[in-house]
Amino acid sequence: MKSRLMRLVSIPEGMPQPSNFKIEHEELGVPANGELLLKPIYISVDPYLRAAMSGGHPPNLNAGDIIISRGIAEVVRSSDKRFSQGDFVMGYMEWRDILIAKADGLIHLKNNALPLSAYLSVLGSTGLSAYFSLIEIGKPKRGETMIVSGAAGAVGSIAGQIGKILGCKVIGIVGSEEKAQLITSAFQFDAAINYKTNKDINATIQELCPEGIDIYFDNVGGTVSDAVISNMNDYGRVIVCGTIADYNNTMKATGPRLLPLVVFKKLLIQGFLIGDYKDRFEEGRRQLQHWLAEDKIHYTETIMEGFEQLPDAFIGLFNGTNKGKMLVKISSCTIY
Structure with missing residues (x-):
């Protein structure tokens, strides 16, 4: 099974350019014990990644690295008893159209009353x-x-x-x-x-x-x-x-x-x-969900579609393209 991945091939000088990024293909194996085969649904592009490329935000992003940010993915195959095929998970993941990731550190999204994308924006x-x-x-x-x-x-x-x-x-x-x-x-x-x-x-x-x-x-x-x-x-x-x-x-x-x-x-x-507040994330999500339910908070998202749009979406952050959260939709959910 081949995976498309997005690599940072050079550090931007000034405004990021499409030439700083490159799509490559790589053969994937099978999930080992404690790992999941994931199909990303949404990938978040964030301004802090630009600071990471300049050594100003840990962890640094260096030339040659596969870019990593938060995403939401569907479990295609599980080698961890905590997750099953069709589950949705959120966490840091490589910019790939299909990937293998350790289950530890991923959040199981069980309450999907809101669109999945909300867990990377207003609840993210x-x-x-x-x-x-x-x-x-x-x-x-x-x-x-x-x-x-x-x-x-x-x-x-x-x-x-x-x-x-x-x-x-x-x-x-x-x-x-x-x-x-x-x-x-x-x-x-x-x-x-x-x-x-x-x-x-x-x-x-x-x-x-x-x-x-x-x-x-x-x-x-x-x-x-x-x-x-x-x-x-x-x-x-x-x-x-x-x-x-x-x-x-x-x-x-x-x-x-x-x-x-x-x-x-x-x-x-x-x-x-x-x-700094990771131990209190559930507290924060509960309060934000409460305000959403009371119609006191509204949110908007800018969603670009297609794995190949990741660089353009990222560059758009610095051109003011986005209103609200900028996301890239990689694929649709599967109905099993």
């Missing part, structure tokens, strides 16, 4: 990132003002809605008028700023937030974050989820020196990795 690492970082680092209080950058993305769109649930005024920063409309209508943000057309983000922030900013949920970094942080209130909290504006820089970015602001405004600036 993106929804959990929004939930835990906002609750544990942002510590929102009713009546506070919160700004979210990358607000139409997978994490930002959920973080903003959680802020609204908890009683905050929420402003989102996005890169198009279509996304501005999305977050203010479907996701109920109080206002949106299109950073690509706005000529003075600092002035617009001051106009929209005359009371200052208490929480900044940052997915972007760069000059957008410089403007937001300069308008923070004393004891403001900055949650650093990502710095996608810097991932493809070929030169070291410079900008305002933030430490004086941190001192004089007594700011908390904290980054995190979702693995």
Whole structure:
């Protein structure tokens, strides 16, 4: 049985290009004891992979490596008594159209009331990132003002809605008028700023937030974050989820020196990795499912179809192609 796989053949210089990736074929064996033969249904493409390619996010991705990210797959053959043919599993897996993986570390998806893709988006690492970082680092209080950058993305769109649930005024920063409309209508943000057309983000922030900013949920970094942080209130909290504006820089970015602001405004600036909260994932999923059931959270996904679309989907993250979570559908479920 042959498997198609996606290999990173060279480290991108600046923006990733299709030439950095290559599809290869490899003969598969049979699952050994404790292994599963899997048919991927969805594979997640994530901005952190770009940082991993530059040595900035563990584990590093090196030239020649088969790319690995989270996915959902169907069990085709099982050599582990905990799983049966037709089961669905979620976990880290190689970018292949069929693969053999160890059963340990995979999550058995038994409750499929929602579409399978939701377990990689609103109930996956993106929804959990929004939930835990906002609750544990942002510590929102009713009546506070919160700004979210990358607000139409997978994490930002959920973080903003959680802020609204908890009683905050929420402003989102996005890169198009279509996304501005999305977050203010479907996701109920109080206002949106299109950073690509706005000529003075600092002035617009001051106009929209005359009371200052208490929480900044940052997915972007760069000059957008410089403007937001300069308008923070004393004891403001900055949650650093990502710095996608810097991932493809070929030169070291410079900008305002933030430490004086941190001192004089007594700011908390904290980054995190979702693995910090892995022992509490079920707690987070229960709360997110509860809000979904109450119609308090909505989500959107951008799904491209076909294994060969993985590089284009990944590159699209940096072009603003996606609204919500970016996924690639590899195959359909089998009916046994």
